[in-house]
Amino acid sequence: MGAVAKRDVVLQVDKLKKGYGPVTIVEAFSMKAHEGEAVALTGRNGAGKSTVLRCLVGADRPDEGTVTVGGVKVSETNPVIRRDVATVIDDLDFFPDLSVVEHLDLLARAHGLTDPDALVDEVLEEVQLVVQAGQLPSTLSSGQRRRLALATAFVRPRRLLVLDEPEQRLDVEGVQWLGRRLKQELDGGLAIVLASHEPALLEAIGAKQIRLGA
């Protein structure tokens, strides 16, 4: 029997508590995600999945508890965290006057890739936005905007991928593609944490499931 390689912990959450006003949404929430591991948050609408994900990427500050990535405490402004964590939590904050290809090129360069053309072309092909490469985000269909948001995660360095319902608005083939793509990422050693209502996607990537709420 071959030895199983020891996988490093990428994300560690300890006793996270987060609420809004007097309402506690999550409490005493702890989890880990190792290299090559997918962890899915499931549960009903309003259970707190997005709330947890926002705390994981530093977009929201926990009321209590700690979140670390590679041993470094998470904050959105920490350059180590910004380098290591690729996030697709929503797809609304595009620059209105940059085309699809310019978005991907800018992002890749901002993360230190000096000649990203080949990678950007490859990712555009993969998300089927080659024809739309010159369009502004506002002219894309809703599913195409989702594809662009997902593409942004694949043109930059990453150790941890955090995705909020990545299957949203994708067509059937798109969801199947996403399953295959995320599996490749896992095989390459990435850790993935996602919220999802799509059991087929979770099965495709062999995600460990954590159910929030009742």
Ligand SMILES: Nc1ncnc2c1ncn2[C@@H]1O[C@H](COP(=O)(O)OP(=O)(O)OP(=O)(O)O)[C@@H](O)[C@H]1O
């Ligand atoms: N900024 C906010 N102010 C007040 N309440 C909020 C805020 N953000 C979220 N909530 C509440 O927190 C709860 C959890 O919301 P959250 O978006 O985390 O749920 P979710 O599990 O991701 O749901 P869904 O499956 O519908 O996406 C909801 O009751 C929501 O109304």
